[in-house]
Amino acid sequence: MAIEWSGLSPEILIRLQRDRRTPLGAQLQTALREAIRAGRLGPGERLPSSRGMAAELGLSRGLVQACYEQLEAEGYLSARSGSGTRVALAATDPVPTAAPALAVPRLDISFTPGIPDLSSFPIRDWIWAWGEVSRRASAATAGYQDPRGVGDLRRVIAGYLSRVRGARADAQNIVICSGFTQGAALTLAVLAAVGARRIGVEDPGYPDMGAIVTRAGLEPRAIAVDEDGIDVAALAASGADAVVLTPAHQTPTGVVLSPQRRHALLDWASAGDRVIIEDDYDAEFRYDRQPVGSLQGLAPNRVVSIGSVSKSLAPSVRLGWMLCPPRLTSAIATEKHLLDRGSPALDQLAVARLVESGRFDRHLRRMRIIYAARRSALDAALAAHAPSLSVSGLSAGFHVMALLSPAANEEAVVAAAAARSVGLQGLRRYRLNAAPGPPGIVLGFGNLTEEAIWQGISTVAELLVAD
16 A cells, blocks of 8 residues: 655655766666565655655756656656656556465354453553553653663552562562563573573463473473472472462463462472562452462562463553562563563553553453353353363363363364364463373353353364263
């Protein structure tokens, strides 16, 4: 699509070499032809006026006019009164397109885990927060910020984590990042720099964790998870120098790390001067009782606790936070600075305004009611259509794990559901390197209505309970 410049002359990168024997007019013609042929100037694109082009290049207006007339005669340009000089629509060949992608089955209902209700994003509150920030922001807000993030957001998040998550939070030790993935990568880079080599990851666990660890130049070690959470004895035997886990609501099983395991994990970390990376990804959404406090609150010098607004607001906001042990804060902030010079300051201020105004808490209270109703709908739909299915994780968040019959073919179930326009996700995706294990399905319900949940489960129920 051609850009409309609203009366302003567009800028075009053209280099003329005055020390060459080739006349400047011929050089200008060649440069414009090549720009059009290469697609840098697309069909319908308006060129600067002859007066503007002449002033920009230090040429006479008559020379530019002669160039435009020559290219118009050759069919590269077209000129119309009131519309200026433009690239002729037929001047360029179509850009070769890539081979068409393979057809993907259309999904009417998708139980994709990890996605909140996108239609419930508090857009009015977000616009209000941006308006507040825009009115209050100083010129310095447009510049580079503290590598740890904007001070206002770090102070607000410290208060929020202390109040809601039972964390021992100090704004000085909070680093703002783009979410858990970046926070984990920054932490792993720092750990690698001080000699870490092996990182324990839950198995099953966060699908991309093995790849994130590997990209940091470290070796992921799969650590089994049972009804009490990560197996700390297996972790100790693995030789891991650090561990990444989801203690408040394990991904994907939904279990909570038991008190005994918590203490054993902290003893393991203390005994070997090790670091625990806590993925505190959806602790705001618990339905059966009060949320489990952050692991960081028990050992602030051992735990890097990472949270974000990806589940509470929306993934596209791309803001998270890292509550760091004081000894790691500076190194992690330096990594963040070297990586991207900091997360967007105005977005940080908008989130800070949402939280301190109480609108963020109000949004969370509303979403808890919505997700609890959807959780109940899923529970009822499974009880009605697949009562024999073994399900875990219904007490929090917006996903559950369902174990299939040991003889079931997980991939075949997912494919058969897709053929019925229902998207499912297999448990094997959550295992390190897609290692084999008991077949299962992870069902996300955050972005589905209660009606869609019932319809989806009824459509695929026979697949889920088939032997």
